[in-house]
Amino acid sequence: MSAFEFVFTFYSLMLGLAAANVGTGFADMWRDRRAIQVGVCAPLLAAIVLVATMNLWLRFWRSWEGVEVGPWALITLVAYALPLVFLSRAMFPGAGSTTSLEDHFFQHRRVMLAALAATPGFSLIWYAAQGTLMPDWPNAWLAIRFFAPLALMALTGRTANRLGLALILVWMLVGLFR
Template sequence: MTSFELVFSLFGLLLGLALAEVLGGFGTAVQLRRKIHIGWLTPLLGALVALDITSFWMIAWGMRELVPAHYVTLMGGLLIIGLYYLIARITFPHDFDDWPDLDAYYFEHRKWVLGGAMTCNLIAMVALVALGAEPLQGALTRWSMLVFIPAVIAAMFVKNKRANVALLAVLVVQYPLVPTLNLIGVRG
């Protein structure tokens, strides 16, 4: 077993559970669509969290040769993945009777979820640098981060519903867009 396999056996499980939390929230919302107002905000937030977790999974795979198997690595991973699980857990309500309007739920919980996602990304970037990687390789990746941070901060504090939908849509679209442009050879 390689060091990466040892470390990632635990964290792959937790990342999978985090994705299951988000997908379960989507499923429950769809099941209750006649009883609750779903809106755009919480589903877009759920998509953002799912895509961010998936992108972290890919980053972790790309770093498999650099990840040492020791307690510090496990603690650092636990910090990031534990935070991902927490934000995935609160992306959708667990008692929809208390939250019949998911837009209201979004505005009540967005700072925790978005702030947690941004914190995970920043900790991961610091860890990548500490492991000797260059996390912002390529112009598209740098542009993506220049969009990500201000858009997340704006979505955390802007009170306008339409502005939040637009910000979340931009954030969600960039996740498949940047890797696709990189794959086809576009250099920002």
């Protein structure tokens, strides 16, 4: 097994866990749709997490030549994936909760938006530490991914948050094809 295959297996497991949590959350939303109001924010956030996992997976796939096995490689990958695993669980209230998914988002939105900003934030820190933080398209894409959730923290309105999450999702989809 190559170093890339070894590390990629671990990383894929973490990203797959985030995607599986979102899939389970969607199934729970559908199952409980008559008892709990779904709203807009939770499905948008779930879609963002799915697209973010795809973005991370593709970005890592493109970097396979330079992958080395070691503690810093694993710490870095955990820093990238763990916020998405956390978010994939935290965005849905626990079983038996009667809180609407929209209300749950607004009760915990700052933590969720911080988790959403964490992965691109870690990437920006990593690139700055490597001296490769340049004013180019990939870094601009990351900067917007980092600052957009932080900007949403300042907006308390439901419409503004729904629109902001929708724009982040569109931005994430654009990044998927970059």
